[in-house]
Amino acid sequence: MELEGVSLPLIHKHLMMPWNDLKRGDCCGRSGFTTGGYYCKRCDFYVHKKCVDECLEYIEHPSHTVHALKLQSKPDYDRCRLCCMWIENLCYCCKICDFYVDLFCVKYPPPDVIDISETHHHKLTHIKKWTEFNCIAKCGKKFYEFPYKCLECHLMFDMDCVWNPPEAKNQSEVNISSHPLHPLKLHTSQPPDYSDEKCRLCTRKIEGLFYHCSSCNFSLDMRCVINPPPQFVMDLKVHDHELTLLPRLDSFTCNACGLKGDRSPYICVQCGFIIHQDCLSLPRLININRHAHRVSRTSVLGVVNSVCGVCHQKVDWTWGGYSCQRCPQYVVHSKCATRKDVWNGKELEGVPEEIEDIEPYVVIDDNTIQHFSHKEHYLRFHVNGLLWEENKRCSACTHPVRLQSFYACKDCDFILHQHCAESPKKEWHVLHNDRLTLVTSVANFFSCTACSRLSNGFMYQCDFMKLDVLCGSVSEPYIHPGHPHHPLYYIPQVEEKQCNGCNNREVRVLTCIESGCGYVLCFDCATLPQVVKHRVDDHPLSLCYGEEASGKYWCDICEKETYPRHGFTRVKITELVCIQSACWET
Missing domain, CATH: 3.30.60.20 (Wheat Germ Agglutinin (Isolectin 2); domain 1)
Structure with a gap:
């Protein structure tokens, strides 16, 4: 026989079904001490029977004596004015005074003063104003809420650590729908030795209180008891x-x-x-920082002979994953696509894709452009800067222009290398999970997040991430002349790796993923120019990669010994310069 729906007009607009389970309620928001309630499957909305039975449309409450409080759902202000906890759905409010109280605090208002002699030797006073503090109790966490404070010692405690009404204590035994055979008993000590010490539903390691059935070796942590996954x-x-x-x-x-x-x-x-x-909860449509287009989730990738665009391991096409509609061979593992360092957490389903103008310049003729950073004048193309003054530098990367093609303004000193002029206005980058914007007016020097170089040139920026245009142009797969046979990739890691170019140890590096190779480049070495011109020499210096050498070699600028077989150097027939920018940019 089917259960009939229950109408609760003060609580919810739909009929609700009786639901005999221990579950976190959208009423008081702090369940775990009561069983039985009502559930709306359409809205996934659950309320405790005890809360419903005690709800009145209007109440008088000692916390707000000037006006009556009215029952309301989904308030504009979503924190309780007594305990500072988030209000799940239902609360009592006074619209005149903008005062809100959750159902838990209506029934169990936190006392103004409490005595917890087993924890602290002085009485504690409830401070009803926003306070940032570190809880001195066993949790040790940092909070920004309404604490209990010792006015003599000036120590502060989180409310949940020092006060709970006796009626709200956890039951010693509960019945749960995911384990109907036996009730689960509350345990306050370590999980039994015969268990795997994990929650049966969520796989989290059990810490603190938990419920357990010894007959079936079935354990649930408090989160899954209070708010279990739907059946x-x-x-x-x-x-x-x-x-x-x-x-x-x-x-x-x-x-x-x-x-x-x-x-x-x-x-x-x-x-x-x-x-x-x-x-x-995998998202349907997202942007990731490894690809220029959106990727969408599919239950079966279909026949593709591809590797994952993030981890670069082979993809089994019989399982689900993410793929690009514009690039049929581009696929990504589901877990790789939704990593925090790859995806910005934004679901794009239903969000129209905007066609943004990211082109950095407008072509005027074969040799002339108008760059968005210098709209007042046109820029003319030049093959190289050998006939220009030696101190002319690119406004974007701040490096000299001598041996590279560039654009220059005939009316002022504004100059851009050709490759710097082509840097798009917005760019995805492997070091950040959101799109970076090219900033062309940088007032002060900044330190590049990738290579730590100081620069006052153009900068790709989003929040704390700041990249100079050279590091901002690095994308995967990255082909470097020093390692031409295999591409390099950015693989996030905790431990530092030694760069094959400068021999320094860095965390952010580009790595060869071929088995047994282990070639590594830091971003500083990866973005070094291939040829430079030094002011004290008439000949260009080329970047060389671990050449065979006998005897000792010395940098002609800083006069320190270099090791051509173990790193990058800049050489010509009669001269050798180490790759430290202080030497080759002098």
């Missing part, structure tokens, strides 16, 4: 059929990402589709 999911963006949670240990391969799992997937009983819980 059924119907989302056409994920799969065409309803998915069912399988709360048990079982090895499987996820159809969405192609990776192994060992517990509690969602399965489709109609077609055998199986998916990790966290893969349910």
